[in-house]
Structures are given as C-alpha cells and as structure tokens.
Amino acid sequence: MQSAPLTDRATLLVKCEDRPGLVASLAQALYGQGANILHADQHTDTDTGRFFQRIHFQDPELAGPDPEAACRRLEATVRTVANRDEMSWKIRYGQRAKRVAIFVSKTEHCLYDLLLRHRAGEIDCEIPLIVSNHDSLRPVADQFGIPYHWIPVTTKTKAESEARQRALLEDHKIDLAVLARYMQILSAEFITAYTDRIINIHHSFLPAFAGGRPYHQAAARGVKLIGATAHYATTDLDEGPIIEQDVIRVSHRDQPKDLVAKGRDVERTVLSRAVRWHLEDRILVDQNKTVVFAA
Amino acid sequence: MQSAPLTDRATLLVKCEDRPGLVASLAQALYGQGANILHADQHTDTDTGRFFQRIHFQDPELAGPDPEAACRRLEATVRTVANRDEMSWKIRYGQRAKRVAIFVSKTEHCLYDLLLRHRAGEIDCEIPLIVSNHDSLRPVADQFGIPYHWIPVTTKTKAESEARQRALLEDHKIDLAVLARYMQILSAEFITAYTDRIINIHHSFLPAFAGGRPYHQAAARGVKLIGATAHYATTDLDEGPIIEQDVIRVSHRDQPKDLVAKGRDVERTVLSRAVRWHLEDRILVDQNKTVVFAA
Amino acid sequence: MQSAPLTDRATLLVKCEDRPGLVASLAQALYGQGANILHADQHTDTDTGRFFQRIHFQDPELAGPDPEAACRRLEATVRTVANRDEMSWKIRYGQRAKRVAIFVSKTEHCLYDLLLRHRAGEIDCEIPLIVSNHDSLRPVADQFGIPYHWIPVTTKTKAESEARQRALLEDHKIDLAVLARYMQILSAEFITAYTDRIINIHHSFLPAFAGGRPYHQAAARGVKLIGATAHYATTDLDEGPIIEQDVIRVSHRDQPKDLVAKGRDVERTVLSRAVRWHLEDRILVDQNKTVVFAA
Amino acid sequence: MQSAPLTDRATLLVKCEDRPGLVASLAQALYGQGANILHADQHTDTDTGRFFQRIHFQDPELAGPDPEAACRRLEATVRTVANRDEMSWKIRYGQRAKRVAIFVSKTEHCLYDLLLRHRAGEIDCEIPLIVSNHDSLRPVADQFGIPYHWIPVTTKTKAESEARQRALLEDHKIDLAVLARYMQILSAEFITAYTDRIINIHHSFLPAFAGGRPYHQAAARGVKLIGATAHYATTDLDEGPIIEQDVIRVSHRDQPKDLVAKGRDVERTVLSRAVRWHLEDRILVDQNKTVVFAA
Secondary structure (H helix, E strand, C coil): CCCCCCCCEEEEEEEEECCCCHHHHHHHHHHHCCCEEEEEEEEEECCCCEEEEEEEEECHHHHCCCHHHHHHHHHHHHHHHHHHCCCEEEEEECCCCEEEEEEECCCCHHHHHHHHHHHCCCCCEEEEEEEECCCCCHHHHHHCCCCEEECCCCCCCHHHHHHHHHHHHHHCCCCEEEECCCCCCCCHHHHHHCCCCEEEEECCCCCCCCCCCHHHHHHHHCCCEEEEEEEECCCCCCCCCEEEEEEEECCCCCCHHHHHHHHHHHHHHHHHHHHHHHHCCCEEEECCEEEECCC | CCCCCCCCEEEEEEEEECCCCHHHHHHHHHHHCCCEEEEEEEEEECCCCEEEEEEEEECHHHHCCCHHHHHHHHHHHHHHHHHHCCCEEEEEECCCCEEEEEEECCCCHHHHHHHHHHHCCCCCEEEEEEEECCCCCHHHHHHCCCCEEECCCCCCCHHHHHHHHHHHHHHCCCCEEEECCCCCCCCHHHHHHCCCCEEEEECCCCCCCCCCCHHHHHHHHCCCEEEEEEEECCCCCCCCCEEEEEEEECCCCCCHHHHHHHHHHHHHHHHHHHHHHHHCCCEEEECCEEEECCC | CCCCCCCCEEEEEEEEECCCCHHHHHHHHHHHCCCEEEEEEEEEECCCCEEEEEEEEECHHHHCCCHHHHHHHHHHHHHHHHHHCCCEEEEEECCCCEEEEEEECCCCHHHHHHHHHHHCCCCCEEEEEEEECCCCCHHHHHHCCCCEEECCCCCCCHHHHHHHHHHHHHHCCCCEEEECCCCCCCCHHHHHHCCCCEEEEECCCCCCCCCCCHHHHHHHHCCCEEEEEEEECCCCCCCCCEEEEEEEECCCCCCHHHHHHHHHHHHHHHHHHHHHHHHCCCEEEECCEEEECCC | CCCCCCCCEEEEEEEEECCCCHHHHHHHHHHHCCCEEEEEEEEEECCCCEEEEEEEEECHHHHCCCHHHHHHHHHHHHHHHHHHHCCEEEEEECCCCEEEEEEECCCCHHHHHHHHHHHCCCCCEEEEEEEECCCCCHHHHHHCCCCEEECCCCCCCHHHHHHHHHHHHHHCCCCEEEECCCCCCCCHHHHHHCCCCEEEEECCCCCCCCCCCHHHHHHHHCCCEEEEEEEECCCCCCCCCEEEEEEEECCCCCCHHHHHHHHHHHHHHHHHHHHHHHHCCCEEEECCEEEECCC
16 A cells, blocks of 8 residues: 555564563564564553553564565564463554544644644654544645545434544544544444544543533633543543543633633643554553553 | 731732722722832633732831731721722731641641741741641651640541630631641531631542542542642532642552652642642632632 | 724833832822723832833723824823833733734744644734745745745845845834744844844753754753743843743653654743733833743 | 561663663573563663663562572673673662661751651661751751761861761761752762762752852843752762753742742752652663663
C-alpha cells in the first residue's frame, strides 16, 4: 500500500503475570536475533502481580534486503518466549506509520493542534482522512491537504452514517480514530470493533463533571482548577481507561467563556499527548487502567 | 486580653449588588477619614451582578493615642456608606491577630506545615490551642509551645466532647478553626455556629472522589493526577465553598502508599494557602462560592 | 478608518508616586463623569513608593450619540486629577481595537497560535498585516486572510528593509508589533520609536541562556526545566522588561529536537499570554520591570 | 555496626559505551543468579552513544542464611559481565540503608522537610548526625532525637573545622552529605573526597542568578518565576551536575520577603526530591550531567 520507508527500529509491548526471568528471556531472545535494545521500560505492579514491558530496539535485518522475512523471524522468536510465559504481546515496526482518522464536529482547536504537530514531525503517523458530522472544518482539512468526509448524523440516519464511517476506516486501513471534540456518541458495536484504538478527549478532569456541559458544572461548583482527560473510548461513556489528564488554574474572574477558552488550551495539549504516546506504542491497557511509559 | 501591637493597617471587605459609584463612595469615605489605600482588589461578576471589594489601607489614627475611638469613627463612616448601598461588610484591624485553633487526629504533616509557617512569619495569627481526639501529636504541640487538648471522641461521648471543644473555642475567643486532617465529623450545630470560620482539607480534587478513602478511589480509577481541596465546612459534607485546590502528577508506578505520600505534599500546601488567605481577609463567600483576592 | 463598534467600555492605566487619596480621587472623578467601575486593580510598591492602577469601567456616554465628545470630556476630567497628582496615565477605549503587526521568519507555531486565538476571540485586536524576512509562511497568512509582506533582510539591505517595515507600521497605524520568532535584530531607532510596543519571545528562561541557541545551551548544562520569556524589546538585547515566563519539564530522554518541540509549546503559550495582556491594557512598565494585572 | 534488616532487594546501576546485547547480558546474568527484576529503567543517549541502566531486583539468597556469600556471588557475576563490556557499575543492597549527614546553618525549612519525610518513611536512610556552624537548630535535632554537632567556622579555623567535619563523616561511615542551606563553602579537598556524594540546594533556577542573594537578583530583574536547583557539589561553585529543579510563580505583589517565603517552598521540595532519588539509587552522573530514573 504505502511504500515502506526503510528503518531498522521496532517496538515490542508485553504484558503478563509476573514471574522471574521475563526480562532476561525477552532480552536474550532479541539479542539472539541480532537486535540492540535502545530503550527499555518495565514495570511490575507488586499489588496485582502484573508485568509490563516496552522494548524499543534496532534490528539491522529489518532494513535489510528481505524485511518481511526479518519480521517473520522476529515474531516467531518472540512468540516462542511469549507462549512459554503466557505473555500478551505486539510488535510495531518503524517501517509502517500508524494510520489515523480524526473525527471532528465544529470545534477546531484540537484538530489544528494535531495537524500542526503532525506537520512539525512531533506526531509520527499518516492522516488519510478527517471525518465530520458537519461541513464546517473542511477549510482546515484543505489547508493541510487532507481529504475531508462530511457524514451528517441524525437520530434517524445514525446507523447508516456509522456504517459509512466504518467503511471509510476499513478502506483506509485506519489503526487509530481520534475523537477531537467529536460531539456524537458512537455505538457499542463501533467502539468494540476498535477497542483501545479510539481516543476521546473529555473536557473535564474525570471523574469530576462527567457528562455534558462540564464547564458550567465547574463554574457552578466554584472549582479553582479545570481539567481535561484523554481516554480510550469504551461502551461506558466517560469511563474508559484514562491515558492523560491535566489542569489549568481558574478564578472568580473567569466567566464561562473564559473557562471554555482555558479549557481549549488544556484539551488540545492533553489530547495531543495521548495521541503521541499511542502512536509511539507507549501505552498498555490492563483492567481499565493504563500503564504509560512516557518519554 | 492580648496587648495590641500598634499598627495603622486595616482591611475592609465588602459585597453587595453592583451599582454605579460603589468604588468611589468607599474610596471617598476612607479618604475623608484620612486613610490611604495600599491595595485594592475589586471584582464585579457581570453574570450575577454581584460586587466584591477588598481594600487594604493605612489609617494613622489607628496607631494614634486613642485607637478605639479611631475604630468607632471608621466604622461609623463605613456603615453610613454601606447602609445606603446595602453592602455586607467587615473590617479587620492589624492590631488584632486572628486567633486560630488547629484540630488534628494522628496525621502530622498539615499540623507541622502550619506551625512552621507560623513560626517563619508566613501565617500571621495566634494559635492558642491544638485540639485532638488522640494524644499522638502532643509532642509536636510541645515543641512549638502550644497547649494541646486531648478530647477523645466516641459515638457515645460525641455530644459531650463537642461541648468541651466549643467551650474551648469560646474561652479562647477563637476566630478560625482549622481541621488539619481531623478525622471526625462535626455536628451541624457546631458548623453553623462557625459558618465560614472552619476550614477543612479534603484529600481529593473535589468533586471527584468525595467521601472516604479518596486515594484508593483514585488508584482504582487510574487517574493521572491527584489533588486536594481546602473548603469552608458546611453541613453538606465535602460540599462547602472551595477556597483552594491543587494537584500533583501520579503514574502507574505509584502504589497506594506513594499516592498517600504525594497527597501529603499537596494537602499541606493547599491547606496552608487557604488558611493564609483567610487570615489576610482575602476571601469573600457568596452563594456557596468564594472570591479569593490572592496576593 | 475602521467603523467604530459601539461600546461603553474603557480602561484607564495610571502610575505615579504614591500619596493618600489617589484611589478616591480617580474613582470620584470617574463617578462624577457617570462611569461605573467594573474591575479595579491597584498596587503600591511599598519599597519604591510607586503607585499603579488599572480601572476598567463603563461610561454610557461613550456609546451615546457623540462618543468623541464623551472621550474629550472623560480625558479632561482625568487630566485634571492626573496633573494635580503628577500621574502618568492613558485611556484605551473599547471602540477601537488595537492594531497588531506580527513579524515572523520561518517558524510557524507562534504565528498559528496567535491567529487561532484571534479567530476564537481570545485575543481582541485587528491584525492588518504579517511581516516576514522570508516568504515561507505566506500560506498561513493566506488561510487567515491576512496580507503578508515579504521584506528580505540582508546585512546590506537592512536599513532599507527597516524603512519599509516602519512605513508599513505607520501606514497601518500599528499599535503593537509582535516578534513571533522573528530572527532579525531590529535597530535601536526602530525599537525606540516603539518603546513598550514591541513584544518579543525569547526561547529560554531569561536571564539563563540569553543569546543564541538556548536549547543547546540548556542541553549542555543538563537543566531539568526549559522555559520561555516574553518581554518588551529594548536596545539591550534580551534585557527588556519581562512580561511573562513559563517552563516545561525535560529529562535526559529529551534530545535537542525534543527540547525544541517542548520549547514550541511553552513559547507559543507565553507569547500569546503576553500579547493578550498587552491588548487588554493589563501591563504597566516602570523602571525596566512590569506590573501585570493579569485576569 | 547496624543490624542488617533482612531484605532480598537490591539495585544495580550501570553506565558504559552502548553496544548490542548489554540489556540481555545483564538480565541473563541476574536471572542465572536466581534474581527477579522488579523494575528496570534503561536509557541510551543516541547522541553520545552512552548506555545507562538501573535494575531493581529481588534475590532470595540475599535474605537467606548467608547474605554475605550471596552478595559476593552476585558481585562476581556482575563483575564478569561488566569487565567484558567495560561497564562502570555499583550495587546497593536493601539490607543497608544509606547513612546521611545533614549540614545546616540557621535556616530550618529544608532540615524540617527532610526530617519529617524521613519519619514518614518517604526518605529511606539513617541520619546519624546533623552538623552546623551555628547552634541555632539544635532544638530541631533534639526533637527528632538526632545528635547535633556544632562546629563553628571562621576564616581562621576553617581548615580545622573541616578536619573535624570530615572526621565525623568518616567515624559515622557517612554515604551522603546534604547541604540543607549550609552557608559555608567547602574546600576542594572535601568536595573531591565526596564526589557525587554531596547534594547542595541553590536557591535559584541555575544558571540564572548563580552566586549570592539570588532573590534580590530576581527581584531586580523582574522575573515572573523563581526557582531552586539541587545539584551535586563540585569545585566549580554552582556548576555541579543538576539533579532537580522547580519553579514557583511570583508577581509584582511579591516583596523580597515574599520571594524568600515562596523560595522556601520550592527549595525544600526540590532538595528532598533530589535526596530521595539519590537514596533510591536513581541517579547516574555522566560528564557533568545526570540521568535520573525518577519513579
């Protein structure tokens, strides 16, 4: 499909029950394969006994004459270790940038933030399409040369609209859907089909002010900080695994419109961080929580 | 009772419905009295039409031969203006440090933070007593030379214990009670008698994780920040007007004991800030929210 | 030139030696004029004896049939008070948005941030032109419909280029020039002509790492935070009055390109805040320092 | 000397030139020894080609009948790997808490912060002595039951005083000296003898405001943030490897005494963090910079 930019980098993510020797057996397996580990993060939750590891490594054969064969060999090696220790694992190769669809409604700040960081090289992915239930943000898509798909959503057409959305995602082999202030609720089927592959931004510090109009809730309660939460979408609305959160200070001087403006800053920052970490394979989801091996 | 340290400083706090000329009439009244305004903060909530002002000023007569008469003159002047414009107001004189009672249970970090800042001159008040339902922190009180009153509280003795606590507050002419991780719930009568004069620290970012064991709730939900909230105690538990909040970053590496340790840092900071602002008459409460004219 | 949007709001900024009665006489003068004070911030530096005040007020006559006459009356009133107390003062009327020229070179993040906030209504001004020594950012200007003036600068053409720049600023009645990562040094004449009206962003936490390549300096020194500083340009490079600063955490994992990326975030935030405060007349410069009455 | 609390935990720190297989050979060596890796942090600086790793592991034999023999076996194993790959390495055993001497002058806030965190179990070490050139803080030491050594320092007695200090450190087998606002400059000999084992707190955001009276420098320059820097002491004053930095926001309202008060908060926080990371063997020093594997 896309021509593979040759690179010898790959990332391995692993989770399983902890037991002695896991680090050694993975490191040994990679070394036996001729790989050199560049960054390794590892975490054992001593309460739950769960083991998590992220290994970013270099394997010269991946940039060699037969990268496909190199991948197969590598995966066979990891599979052997993983089966022995009942690991859940995945490898992502540097050759292949993840493919991201951005969903928006009428609000532009999160979209711009993602597109500008993408252009600046901070967010490493392909963005083959933007999907929206409104036509409003088409000019932004045009500026960045990204196809814009306007799929209106009404109560009556919802099922059909979703079918069109999902067909788009499949046609474009989308790995990650980012809900960048997309103001529609996706069906359980959609979400389940993309488990841990849909990132949503909620404009509050969850679990405070879950649900609608969080800035008005915040103003009514007189809080001194407002926040934003990026999480993987689940069928329990606003209850998915939290990836990142941040807050910004507010005061009695801030009227609702000021809260909304401050909120924009923290929303776009938090969402972009979450997307970047996902794209760099820094996130492991386990039991509705995330382990984020942030840079 | 205490010998009045002579000072010519005073602070006037005012709230009322907004109307033209409020700032002018107050400034004019003070000027007519011979006072010089050092700091003035003013806020009009254009949504609710409420007016708030804090004026910190210098009046040479307050440090003159007859400070009592100076106070009476000043108050008569302000009363005249205030009655005309239906202002709610109070004046606090620099002569008289507020008198603070600190309530604790077994946890020392908030107590130490308050006492050290008090000794460093950051918190300007007198602390005539520490009250506790346990004897554990008596040595801390002793180090700082502050009388420690151990009043055990059980379900059976609760009413009687509270009566003793309230008698202590009255005997010592206490202006402010600080619940520095005091793990007992005060009765509605107690709280009502000290409306806007009891500051509590809740070890979460309210309204998230209200109620007990907030760090365990936070860990279970996998949040990426934990916080603390200082608020005036009201009969609705954890629902009082918020004075200050702050957060600290946590990660998957933080076990419950680490959350508790990080929480201590943010709790003590938030509580001490709230207490300082109260003592400096920087807080106006209106309709379950605060206006804080922070320095 | 532009049609005046009718508004009854104005802002008065005052600085002078402190003396009793300043607040009262200003408030009284405005009240006598029929004005209602919405927000008043006042600060007396008790060390230097300097008095600073910002008064944001409503004067119905400013939106009346003869706003010009209303302005003249208002200014005559303020002048009388100001002359008596040797105040330095200025009034800005809501009718007239400030006119801003943005100077850029090749870097887009600060420019985008300003333009997006402008479009979102966070930054209240007109932006009649963008000036650059490169043609690179013309497409950005086009997207937002703002005329783009490409004026190349070489050592030889510098004087002539500056003459063209200054002519543009004069022709467009520019109130504020924002150097949004403009990589040329302006002449002393230029800067002097626009004293306290040129805002620059320096990509370090000044005074640390003044001069060029601050991220490389920071990396070499192994600092744990990097920052940005917005200041008014003066003829002493990087020594002008600081308006705003902020920092972001970095670690050994951050390579120079990561520092640059993190720096972009803090630069754009700091610059936009400084510009907003300037446009809202929140900044008073005194003796190479600023008093910022931030919202 | 102290009775070893039995524990099976240890931490291995390694630095060397990067080459393939380092992670695997260390992990394999530990696994061969029967050890289980709990946390592993690893970093390769791709610019300099330097490799850094911290491995926290469990080795049941360390808590077995012959811990000394277990240590010897473990070290022999690591030495073999390390020699082959020219690693610089050290192991710290959980049995043996590090021994810390705190140096103070007259300022108490950093001392209290360390002692309270120590008592709360946040800082895992023994503190056999406090050294001071003044007698002022003896009562604090007494409260926490720690011997206090008053060694006055004058220009004339400096050499002799340092000899007494160093004798104390040797007698008490001190691993780390913490200069908690100790206002004397140590000799080059002293510092060299304790390379990377003396932590100092500088009350500014280095390299800004190096040298004396940084808060006055900061006030004079009108900065909007003040900071603190914890670093290892070197013979180049204020130039040692930076361990941690943080800042706090200040404004025109802050007079020098307020800057000092805010500075206390950030100083104590930064110093305590640096001390904790050192005690947990999270810091590797390389070429005047630190790699901090923070929790």
